Each structure stands twice: as C-alpha cells, then as structure tokens.
Amino acid sequence: MRFIFLFTFLVTTVFAFAQRNCGSTLYNSRFANEMVTQQNNSTSSRDTIVDEILTIPVVVHVLYNNNAQNISDAQIRSQIDVLNEDFRGMNADGSNTPDAFKAHAADAKIMFCLAQINPEGYAAKGIVRKYTSTTTFEVNDAMKFNAAGGDNAWNPKKYLNIWVCNMGSNAIGYASQPGAQIDRDGVVIQYNAFGRIGSLMSNFNKGRTATHEVAHWLGLRHIWGDNECGNDGINDTPQQSFYNNNCPSFPSVSSCSVDANGDMFMNFMDYTNDACMNMFTHGQKTKMRGQFAINGPRNSFMNSFACDSSMATAAPLPDDTSVTVKTIAPSFNIYPNPANNEMNVVGLNGFDLKGQLLKVYSASGILQFTKSNLSSSEKINISHLNSGVYFVAIISGKDRKIVKLIKQ
Numbered sequence: 001m002r003f004i005f006l007f008t009f010l011v012t013t014v015f016a017f018a019q020r021n022c023g024s025t026l027y028n029s030r031f032a033n034e035m036v037t038q039q040n041n042s043t044s045s046r047d048t049i050v051d052e053i054l055t056i057p058v059v060v061h062v063l064y065n066n067n068a069q070n071i072s073d074a075q076i077r078s079q080i081d082v083l084n085e086d087f088r089g090m091n092a093d094g095s096n097t098p099d100a101f102k103a104h105a106a107d108a109k110i111m112f113c114l115a116q117i118n119p120e121g122y123a124a125k126g127i128v129r130k131y132t133s134t135t136t137f138e139v140n141d142a143m144k145f146n147a148a149g150g151d152n153a154w155n156p157k158k159y160l161n162i163w164v165c166n167m168g169s170n171a172i173g174y175a176s177q178p179g180a181q182i183d184r185d186g187v188v189i190q191y192n193a194f195g196r197i198g199s200l201m202s203n204f205n206k207g208r209t210a211t212h213e214v215a216h217w218l219g220l221r222h223i224w225g226d227n228e229c230g231n232d233g234i235n236d237t238p239q240q241s242f243y244n245n246n247c248p249s250f251p252s253v254s255s256c257s258v259d260a261n262g263d264m265f266m267n268f269m270d271y272t273n274d275a276c277m278n279m280f281t282h283g284q285k286t287k288m289r290g291q292f293a294i295n296g297p298r299n300s301f302m303n304s305f306a307c308d309s310s311m312a313t314a315a316p317l318p319d320d321t322s323v324t325v326k327t328i329a330p331s332f333n334i335y336p337n338p339a340n341n342e343m344n345v346v347g348l349n350g351f352d353l354k355g356q357l358l359k360v361y362s363a364s365g366i367l368q369f370t371k372s373n374l375s376s377s378e379k380i381n382i383s384h385l386n387s388g389v390y391f392v393a394i395i396s397g398k399d400r401k402i403v404k405l406i407k408q
C-alpha cells in the first residue's frame with residue numbers, strides 16, 4: 001500500500017513538473033454555482049476608447065512557508081515586464097510565430113503596473129509579503145483569505161490581485177473569470193513559475209503562466225475550448241483537437257484542423273511550454289478589452305489611479321461613486337469642455353485655486369502633466385494632448401477633486 005502511494009505521488013509530481021497544469025477549468029467547475037454577476041452600474045462613467053492603452057494596477061501577495069517561496073522583488077518585477085511585453089505584442093519571441101499565423105498576432109494594448117497606492121490611499125509598492133503555515137495550497141481559494149492562511153484581496157474593482165504561493169502538484173496557476181464572486185476575484189500562480197528570473201521550473205521559466213492566467217481573468221478560454229474539437233468562442237483561433245504540451249513543430253495538424261496550418265499551439269491559451277508560446281490573436285484582444293467597456297465586469301478599472309504614486313495621500317482614493325459625485329458637483333470647473341487647445345480652470349463654491357496643484361491624467365490613469373502654484377483663474381495650454389478623455393485633478397492637502405475633460 002505504501003509503495004502504491006509513493007508511486008502515485010511520484011507520477012503526479014513528475015506530471016505536474018513536465019507539463020502545464022492550469023487549474024482554471026477545475027476551479028470554475030468547482031465554483032460555478034457561486035458565480036455572481038459583478039455589476040458596477042456604470043459608475044466608472046465612461047467607455048473604453050478604441051486602442052487606448054488600458055493600464056491595470058497589480059498587487060502581488062507573496063505567501064511563503066519557507067525562504068524559497070519568499071521570491072524577490074526583482075523576480076516579481078520581471079513578471080510585470082513579461083505581462084507588459086506579451087499584452088503589448090512586444091515579446092521578442094513573437095518573431096517565432098509561424099508566418100501563417102503572423103497576421104493574426106495582436107497588440108492587446110493592455111499594460112500592468114505594481115500598484116503605487118494601497119486601498120487606504122498611502123504610497124505602496126504593490127507587493128505584500130506574508131508568512132503562512134500552509135505548506136501546500138489547493139485550488140480552493142484559501143490563499144485569498146486571512147482566516148484560511150492566505151491574505152485578503154485589495155479592492156478587486158481597482159486592483160488585479162495575484163497570489164503567489166506553493167500549490168505543489170495541485171496546479172501551476174488558476175484564475176477567476178470576470179463576474180466571479182468579488183472577494184475571490186484574481187489570479188493564483190505557483191511561486192516557481194512566476195517571473196523570468198530566480199529559481200524556476202525549466203518549462204515554465206519565462207513568465208507565461210501569469211500571461212495565460214491573467215488572460216483567463218480577462219475572459220479568455222483555452223484555445224481548444226476544453227473539449228475535443230471544442231470552440232473557445234474566438235473567431236480567429238483555429239479549431240484544434242485538444243491541448244498541446246511541450247513544444248510542437250509547425251504545422252501540427254489533427255483531424256479537427258480546418259486547414260493545413262493546423263493548431264495555433266504558440267497561442268498563450270494553449271498548454272505549451274513558456275518558450276513555445278508567443279501570441280494573442282485580434283479576436284482574443286477584442287474579447288479581453290470588452291471586459292473594460294461601459295457595462296463590462298471590469299469597467300471599474302477605468303477609474304483606477306493606483307499606477308501613479310503622485311496620487312498617494314493620507315486619504316483614501318475616491319471610489320467609483322465619489323468620482324461621479326465630484327464630477328457633478330466639483331469645487332472647480334473647466335471651460336470650454338470639450339476643449340481644443342486651451343482650457344480655463346476656475347474655482348467654484350468659494351474654493352480658491354490660488355497656489356493649488358493641478359494634475360492631468362489620461363483616462364487610464366497615467367499622469368500627463370502637472371501645473372503647480374495656480375492663480376485664481378488659470379488658462380492652461382493643452383494643445384499637446386491627443387484627443388480623448390482626461391481627468392483633471394486638484395490636490396489640496398488631504399482632499400482631491402476630479403473633473404473629466406474631453407480634449408477634441
């Protein structure tokens with residue numbers, strides 16, 4: 001009996017280390033009956049703009065039971081770099097995409113930062129480290145809760161939560177789908193498959209486990225649709241018979257293939273090794289960006305400023321609702337709005353702009369410029385801004401007012 005157990009353990013362990021073992025399908029089958037629709041009632045107030053860069057603040061919760069699991073800041077930063085390259089189509093190994101699929105490869109124009117502000121509004125570096133007595137986590141969300149040996153999420157409407165921990169052979173990673181129960185929302189990654197520096201499993205040493213799981217978090221399914229000859233709901237990913245492991249040679253054709261090009265095994269949503277995956281398609285891009293649209297489950301990220309450390313104060317960031325309220329009744333106003341080359345800024349309700357600090361952010365929360373020591377009535381040149389939606393902020397002590405600006 002003991003030998004049988006040992007044998008099973010060894011086979012399971014070898015299996016887990018040899019090929020990708022994404023737990024998302026198992027996870028979603030376990031928790032499907034707990035799914036609730038995460039509506040945000042359009043409180044972020046705006047839709048996405050075609051091809052604007054969407055920037056997502058990330059908090060990484062490192063849960064460690066030994067020193068090896070307490071991965072370095074540099075390893076964490078290397079993972080953010082990988083996400084930015086892969087979701088911008090700027091990964092160097094994109095050159096390995098076969099010619100037959102090159103036209104399908106897309107720049108999803110989604111980027112990530114380690115959150116510079118915590119939910120209380122204080123400056124932060126987007127990394128939480130916590131000792132856990134749990135030696136091996138399962139695909140059951142225990143890592144997401146203080147009470148279960150994990151670490152509670154930062155507000156999932158403003159942050160992508162990534163828990164990095166030891167899951168042993170249970171999974172290399174898994175993700176919640178958009179619309180999942182709010183306190184379970186996020187991505188879990190095995191500690192030695194995270195980033196591209198440090199001590200990593202040889203087949204999963206380029207940070208693609210997180211690329212794959214974050215794409216699940218943005219609504220993508222496995223490219224084979226989790227079925228034999230299944231459908232992933234994306235038009236430009238070819239049907240394939242099942243997943244691919246390791247590193248196939250092009251073309252890899254099966255009885256399900258629609259043409260001689262066969263499987264798109266180099267897609268991030270297949271199960272191939274990190275070194276062999278290098279692309280999202282235009283259809284996958286559209287699906288992921290659709291999550292941020294006006295009534296989409298991730299629309300609240302359109303108002304997250306947590307990538308900009310200059311917004312940190314001793315006060316909490318405005319939540320979605322307060323931003324909307326302040327847009328209706330601000331203590332300053334802008335005219336004309338929409339504006340062309342200049343905007344006038346005036347105080348309202350007795351609020352004097354004199355000496356105040358003004359900041360202009362892109363719709364995705366990136367600081368465009370600042371103007372300090374304002375006069376009471378200020379005329380500001382905005383001719384250098386591209387057309388689009390911006391947020392103008394006046395920061396006065398602990399208080400902050402934000403007005404939406406349309407640049408024509």
Ligand SMILES: [Zn+2]
Binds near residue numbers: 023212213216222
């Ligand atoms: Zn997966």
